[in-house]
Amino acid sequence: MKMGTALIYDEEMTKYKLLWVDPACKIEVPERLTVSHEALVQSGLADRCVSIPVREATDADILLVHSEEYLEAVKKTPYMTLEDLKEFTLQYGDVYFHPNIYHCAKLAAGAALQLVDSVMTGKVRNGMALVRPPGHHSMRSAASGFCVFNNVAIAARYAKQKYGVKRVLIVDWDIHHGQGVQYSFEDDPSVLYFSWHRYEHQKFWPQLRESDFDSVGKNKGVGFNINVPWNKVGMQNSDYLSIFCHLLLPVAYEFNPDLVLVCAGFDSAIGDPEGEMCATPDIFAHLTHLLMNLAGGKLCAVLEGGYNLTSLAQSVCQTVQTLLGDPAPPPANLDGPCKSALDSLHCVRSAHRQYWSCLKHAADLPTCEISTKRIKVAEEEEEEEKTLDKGEEGNSIEEKVWPEPPKRVTPTxxxxxxxxxxxxxxxxxxxxxxxxxxxxxxxxxxxxxxxxDADDSDTLSxxxxxxxxxxxxxxxxxxxxxxxxxxxxxxxxxxxxxxxxxxxxxxxxxxxxxxxxxxxxxxxxxxxxxxxxxxxxxxxxxxxxxxxxxxxxxxxxxxxxxxxxxxxxxxxxxxxxxxxxxxxxxxxxxxxxxxxxxxxxxxxxxxxxxxxxxxxxxxxxxxxxxxxxxxxxxxxxxxxxxxxxxxxxxxxxxxxxxxxxxxxxxxxxxxxxx
Ligand code: Q9C
Ligand code: ZN
CATH class of the missing domain: 3.40.800.20 (Histone deacetylase domain)
Known part of the structure; x- marks a missing residue:
């Protein structure tokens, strides 16, 4: 059987950046890619991977997900003046354009496709693509949240079309909701989209009603969209693992994917200024490991977010090292999920119990309560927050410290x-x-x-x-x-x-x-x-x-x-x-x-x-x-x-x-x- 892990990266994707002042976009920097790649090289992991070149996604590839009008509009950006670029950017939310971003966006999508090709042809078992710009927020006709083309959505359609893949599981562990992926496959039962995301009862970007747990898919795709809203910051390893054990994994095994794609954003890790969560980088070793026995091991991870450079680089290494097959280090402090995570878990499980037989037994939340639960819980938590908020100043997320994951010593x-x-x-x-x-x-x-009784020398030896x-x-x-x-x-x-x-x-x-x-x-x-x-x-x-x-x-x-x-x-x-x-x-x-x-x-x-x-x-x-x-x-x-x-x-x-x-x-x- 074919082993091997692909690593897809090209320095070219570091060659665009924000050219004006925009507080919403200043965290999306070229260094995100260089530190991630550098960490893989320094740790010796890059050398153990099969290096695969990127390619540009073709128009046909991009049109698998995006509209012709949108593609044509983005095509013009390399020739725009700074003023035109600023103006063009204004029609979208939390994204910026640069004369070279169209080129990079084609490479990012193309990298995801190269990864799918390597895995589907059996050249490697699994792999990771380190890309910029990210993809999961971009929609059919719109850029959004630093994303231009929806790399993973394009990869899913491509795998179906080119390799006849019947079922694709997309696991989006980035801390933002990949609304672009949701919209692409909402009514498609052949693509199961799972996302957890910071939500805070719709107060957190992109602040969409449809990011909540009751958006379960539409028409034939009903049941094939799973949203886990995090209504508090500070989620930890236990919270993430609980969701995997009690929701994602049972559903994923029931779904039986032929291919697993991961929207691998690491803004869900500790220290990230966007996510403000507390899961440590080693948790990604376990999230990866737990997905590696689905689809006969065919797993493609594609980078999305991750804005704390230290935490990002460590998390990328944990993911790649696990893809390579090295045993994972035990995750720190698994002392059980918090109340807010359990509330979310309960809501999602009950919203999906009618669609998945593995959840049929899940505690019910009467249909009439599902809508009120959203509000009721919100009110309760606001009360709590008021009492909690005092005395928490000076605890800024960027100052968070955590131990570096220990080097994994693999026995000979x-x-x-x-x-x-x-x-x-x-x-x-x-x-x-x-x-x-x-x-x-x-x-x-x-x-x-x-x-x-017996003096059995075989048994003794x-x-x-x-x-x-x-x-x-x-x-x-x-x-x-x-x-x-x-x-x-x-x-x-x-x-x-x-x-x-x-x-x-x-x-x-x-x-x-x-x-x-x-x-x-x-x-x-x-x-x-x-x-x-x-x-x-x-x-x-x-x-x-x-x-x-x-x-x-x-x-x-x-x-x-x-x-x-x-x-x-x-x-x-x-x-x-x-x-x-x-x-x-x-x-x-x-x-x-x-x-x-x-x-x-x-x-x-x-x-x-x-x-x-x-x-x-x-x-x-x-x-x-x-x-x-x-x-x-x-x-x-x-x-x-x-x-x-x-x-x-x-x-x-x-x-x-x-x-x-x-x-x-x-x-x-x-x-x-x-
Ligand atoms: N305080 C990805 O992680 N909002 N995109 C920024 C800054 C937009 C994140 C607000 C975040 C987009 C791929
Ligand atoms: Zn993100």
Whole structure:
């Protein structure tokens, strides 16, 4: 399979700037591009990418989205005098023209198209285009918000036309609403547009009524436009991740895109003067990672906004490094979403519950209340603000400081495997069977604890190898591991006991698929969190750290399983913040391979990718696919998911409700309803 990440950049796009005084536009500077590119070069990331040249978008390309009149008007700008340019600019909002901007706008759109070409032809798996001017505000016949041509909208139409792509997901994580993208695809069910944006009850630019959560698309496209309005500034990592786990990802998996385009604006990061949000640059590693198993990994990120040069450069690096497949650093302070974010989440989920079966169970907001909610909440929050505003002076956003994301140290060995002699080592993995450097004390302890009756030397050597592997992963000498073992339950006990022993300061997330015996006798100290998927009703969960998830139909209901993975397991896992993930496939699991790969892929966003997978020695056919996921290859698509089994959804939801007091990332509403 083709790996590789494209990077598309051309210095030419730095060659235009604001030529007069306009406070609204002064933040959009050429340095945005130079610092981003420079950071990629300095960090060595640029060298690891496949460099693809830009091209000019043709008239035909541009006309996929824009009107002929508008294109003809923009074509004249290179010949205008300064006075004419100023005058021309005046008919639009918050944008400026320059004699060279038409040329750059053609390159920006062309860069997005080159990226689509590279990904769709399989030259690379994914990629990023660093462009100016940005695109998502520009409309059929109007420039807006620093944007001239709608780069991503053009790319979506182009992909459909040239490659017959059936469904395109556009994720707009820029802090402004890409109204131009919304208008382009409002009645088109083949393009799902998702945007979160600073809104403040319509007080924030572009101040549009149609940026609110109740603009869900029109005609055939109803349900295919998803707006998440942020009604407060200061949103943090938890708020962003909550939206992904409880809204975007379930819908995206149900939609089953053939291609993912990202309006990758970084004004949603901390320090940005426009966004005034508080999410740290490393969150973009996770947002990227979580999208990388959709559409068979075909992801194209195209730069939009981002005006704090430090935060912008760091965020671009986080995104590109994740596209390259390096494990993400754990995100800082995931202490749960704020009330305002939960209010937004609740509104969007309820506005969309009639269109997406993954949201059918979502807490309802009666239709009659949807319109009043907009106003009611606004009034409540204004009250709050009045009391809050005092004493907040001098806390200007530009003075915000945050630690630079740590350099990611990637181990020389990505994936090690412990396999019985007859099983061949998958390509790209390293066979591991060393117990030499393992403390003899540990070996005798293993013997004592796990081999009381039989003196089985195969089992002992396999358990010793596992214990040694745990140590290497802990030391970050190996990123992940896979083992086929005789007795999965016993191996799980063994690894858990070893990994959680005092000399390794681990927090171990154990994810078990299947009914076998698991370490449910977990300690209350939080060193182990066990989540077990099975189809057997187990006794009531007794402890915050043992979570049995019962799926009536077992795993034949892929939708039900994914529902539990995205809405329950992922938020739990992120909040728990493990240092090691132990993924266990019990012998009776029978989970379809592709779902298993999706699970493996998604969980690698945790614990810096430190993950050990245990499987029964009979399941040899599962080794290849699992190894491929551990190596960072995208999982195949699950296909369009049908509605999950209502009973399963009901039991997952009731579990989520019971747990949300202990685990804040499981909340989906601000009030304790349902
Ligand atoms: N205080 C993009 O991020 N308003 N465009 C500026 C200045 C316009 C942002 C007001 C912001 C446009 C692509
Ligand atoms: Zn923006």
């Amino acid at each position: 060995i990505r994936t090690a495997v412990v396999l019985p002699d007859g099983v061949t080592c998958p390509d790209g993995c390293k066979r591991f069977s060393s117990s030499e450097d393992l403390d003899p004390l540990i070996i005798s302890k293993l013997k004592e604890n796990f081999l009381k 396999s358990l010793s190898s596992l214990a040694a592997l745990v140590e290497k992963v802990e030391k970050n000498e190996i990123c992940s591991g896979l083992a086929l073992v005789r007795d999965v339950s016993m191996a799980t006990m063994c690894v858990v006991q070893h990994a959680a022993s005092a000399h390794l300061r681990n927090r171990v997330l154990v994810v078990c698929v299947g009914d076998g015996k698991v370490p449910s006798h977990v300690t209350e100290d939080g060193k182990i969190l066990v989540v077990q998927f099975s189809n057997k009703d187990s006794e009531e969960q007794k402890c915050k750290y043992y979570i049995p998830v019962c799926l009536k139909k077992g795993y034949s209901d892929v939708s039900g399983f994914m529902h539990a993975v995205l809405g329950l397991l992922l938020p739990l896992a992120y909040e728990y913040d493990p240092t090691l993930v132990l993924l266990v496939r019990m012998s009776d699991a029978g989970l379809c391979e592709i779902v298993w790969q999706q699970l493996t892929g998604l969980l690698q966003g945790l614990a810096q990718g430190h993950m050990l997978v245990l499987m029964q020695d009979g399941e040899k056919e599962c080794v290849g696919p699992t190894a491929s996921s551990l190596l960072g290859y995208p999982a195949p698509s699950l296909g369009q998911l049908p509605a999950p089994l209502p009973e399963d959804v009901a039991s997952i939801e009731s579990l989520r409700h019971r747990l949300k007091a202990d685990w804040k990332l499981l909340q989906t509403t601000a009030q304790e309803t349902g």
